[in-house]
């Protein structure tokens with residue numbers, strides 16, 4: 001991004017592979033609001049990495065900049081060693097994204113949308129058709145394949161966007177709130193798919209508010225608040241013997257000690 005950063009990010013000492021994602025000095029403001037205030041982060045290749053933080057912490061802004069959707073004010077990002085902002089096409093080929101709040105082509109059917117994502121990635125038609133079939137089946141969307149995405153529920157929309165993110169079998173999946181609005185059976189299926197993907201060498205980054213899920217599913221976590229990284233590392237190291245939820249509250253604070261809303265009590 002700036003001339004002070006290298007175009008390639010090398011493997012760390014003792015490793016042959018660069019991290020799946022490296023972030024240095026990432027910063028973004030919106031008017032007077034500093035959303036991301038100089039974040040550094042390394043996501044090891046082959047990890048299942050969670051980004052957690054309170055509402056407004058800067059998670060979506062950081063992930064948007066890390067994946068080439070939002071231009072940073074300062075800092076640099078590399079995906080598997082490739083500079084996202086200097087070599088966007090090369091970097092984006094390596095990634096699958098489930099962004100938060102980005103409009104889909106919702107006048108397509110679910111099947112058309114996922115096929116379109118595969119064809120855009122340069123895949124041949126037969127492979128696209130085969131993978132669309134598999135993805136719709138495993139995400140329990142086969143019966144709604146011909147329904148327009150605009151008529152999907154929130155959870156169905158999340159699942160079809162996830163299918164579109166995965167169809168080209170990327171090396172890195174970046175998923176902003178992948179389980180939001182998704183029913184428990186579909187969530188369990190998605191967890192199995194992601195765990196399998198990680199055990200075969202892929203890397204997943206998820207943002208989530210569900211600490212229990214992160215503790216069970218992920219091996220690494222970064223806690224972000226106020227645009228800063230408060231803690232990052234393996235889940236075990238970050239939670240330090242406490243539950244991740246307790247550690248999160250300790251790090252982030254903000255539990256409300258007042259007597260609550262007296263006027264809301266019915267007796």
Ligand SMILES: Nc1ncnc2c1ncn2[C@@H]1O[C@H](COP(=O)(O)OP(=O)(O)OP(=O)(O)O)[C@@H](O)[C@H]1O
Nearest residue numbers: 030033034035053054055056057058059060061062
């Ligand atoms: N386009 C924008 N214009 C102005 N302010 C923004 C914009 N996008 C984000 N912000 C602000 O930046 C801060 C970080 O927002 P962000 O969406 O990154 O937080 P988050 O951690 O993803 O939150 P949540 O958990 O609620 O989704 C917030 O204060 C938000 O109001």
